[in-house]
Amino acid sequence: MIELLPPNLPYFASIALLLIGLYAMITKRNLIKKIMGLNIFSTSVLLFLIAMGYREGGAPPIEVEGVTHYVNPLPHALVLTGIVVALALTSFALILIINIYKEHKTLDSEKLTKL
Amino acid sequence: MNLSLHYPILLIVILFAGAYLTPLLGLWNKKICFPIAVLSTLISAVLSVVLLFSVLENNIVSYYVGGWEPPYGIELTIDPLSSFLSLVVAVIGFLAVVFSKNYVGHEISEKKQPAYYSLLQLIIGGMQGALMTGDLFNLFVMTEIFSISGYALVAITQKKGSLLASFRYLLLASIGTTFILFSTGFIYMLTGSLNMEDISNLLPLIDNPWVMYSGLVLLIIGFAIKSALFPLHTWLPDAHSIAPSPVSVLLSALVIKIGAYSIIRVVYTVFGERLSDGFGLIGVPLSWMASMAILVGSLYAIFQTDIKRMLAFSSIAHIGYILLGVSLASTLSLTGGIFHMLNHALGKACLFFCAGAIIYRTGIRNIADFAGLSSKMPITMAAFAIAASSLMGVPPASGFMSKFYLGLGAYQENWIFLAVILIGSLLSGIYFFKVLAIAYFSPIKEPDSKIRGPELPFSMLMPIVILAIASLAFGVLEDLPVTLIEQAVRLLLSN
Amino acid sequence: MINRIKNVMVIFVLATIGFVMSLAVLNMPEFADVNAPIHKHVAPRYMQMSYEETGVPNMVTAILADYRGYDTLGELTVIFAGGVAVLSITGRKKK
């Protein structure tokens, strides 16, 4: 069954996530939903990177005697950085949103543009 | 222990260490934050001067962080271009920190000053890191550092609307950084390497145009958002005009330049060997977008009533000049573009400092109320006039020389670009002369009432005067930067 | 009406991005391919040498803290900037 799927499925999945996130960021009017979109969007890259590093029959990248083929460890390091960056961005954006709500009493981006 | 070897990394780490120390010591005494920031930025400025001499001698200085040789570890590569821009960043960053001393109390409560000075050092350190690095992923990390500090510095004021401006900046710019990370993934997938030098050697061997070009396009889009190129500029006017003036200086004079620098780095260094035949494909839309940016930015600037908003729109136009020079890809235009980076940095920094000084002393933001400012603040307005004439491209100031080079390069390519440069300069003449005419010749309506102090404090006057003199000096002694830039351009185009 | 036009434009932009990236993905080395360049160039060094060179069996930690330690310093600085950024906008006075 799984052979019927296109071979680069994980990459397509990451592009689908990218488009979903971008769509939410552009069209959703609620600022929190925009940030959710941003999170989906940045997760798509993480999926892409982690899928990229996988190799057939690769073991987890921790030195074990007798194992010669590990998955590529570099993307894992990159993903860790990506997660941390997303954490910093999201927390800052959320606190920004709280303050925006306190100042303008709305989270609707269209109403906010009119101000 | 030979310290001179370590200047590139010390330059960056000192700023970061200062940023870590500032909140820590700020717990103990809020007054100590300013001296720390001045010290760290001053040391890094001195180091970047020394580094520039060493780069001029050796052409390229590299530094292997952690002692791992390039494709395995991270390499810092400092060529004349990055060293030159690093000096600009260091000097203007230092001046912005000095300018903050008296200004900051005016817009930011004392409780937040440790955070403010920490973020200032982080944003300067992030920019230095982005300039020095020779590693694609490290470029992303450094970009993220100065971006996050930038969002926070926009939101730090109490002014209404600052949060919203910061949020819009965050939303659009993080699309840009995610695209950058995506295309870093593409390029890593193709070559298996993250080192720029290594990638540029490997790319010509790889026959996979789709992945490569979409990676390049994504990178360019990402950095174009960072540098506010025309259709992606919507975050800039709000963010740059609402931020405190020293932050406007950093954002407008430096941060958007780092985007342009990164485009140069990616196009000419990473993809340099591969693109010798095919840059036209990407260069043509880029150059048209840059021309549109010149016209649209200048046109919008004419209709602004707020001085800082006007300067922000003018920045959109000037990033257009720079990227026009970059995208035309000839020696002349590239020289002009990079020279214009210097001139715009000096001129725009001076103008934003002047605007900050005017707001500090009189509280006026509206251009129509500028009447009589020439007699109230003669030095500031003189500096404003010099910097504005530099950005307009009036001959004695340095902006003329860079626009001259740009014009020559543009004429070789297509006369329309030359026309765009001329029209843009004319439009910038209109909006700058409007300000100067009101300040110098308009009759004073009311007797001056709420003016603070007899003259600006020294910490605010010094940056303004230094930058105004520099704008004039580089116009007369244009050999100095031009020889340096020509060396940089030769190196970039030699691939 | 304006919303309609905006929606159409958004979908057009997204479709363009999706189309270009899908074309890129179709041309990529296959998923989990052992011979992809990504597994050939830099990574083998980490797999074979990292235990000797860094004394750490976990390759991800070896890369994170040693080979690319400067990136991790940058990462630390990013989250530090996030923390300071949060500090900088808390406790705003209500207007």
Added chain:
Amino acid sequence: MNPVIIRTITRVLVPFIQLFGLYIIVHGPVSPGGGFQGGVVVGSSMILVALAYGLDKAETMANHSYRIIMDCVGSLVYAGIGLIGIAAGGMFLQYGIIPLPFTPARINNLMIFLIGSAIGVHIMALVLSLFLHTAKEAEIDD
């Protein structure tokens, strides 16, 4: 209302969560994990305290100054270890060259462990900080 069940479970659970977090930090070099992951786990245990006992309790257990000190000291230790490499005559963040009576690989191992701990200290303070500030900001008015 006094949420007895939640508070009791929290009181029992928090030390174990923190121990597990420290385990992840310390075992970073040999097993999946490291400073970031472990730091987040320890930080989340304090978030659990804040949720069960209220923000003030968490604030008194780890107040603002402590968190800033942990944050800054963690980062400074990292940068400082890098600078030791320069002082010992190597490159920034080069560990093997530091003059300690071990083999280079052993010194590397030690320094990676130290760096992991520094990151862990930094992150645990920061995660709690982010949560508390966001929560308080949302709480102040309305």
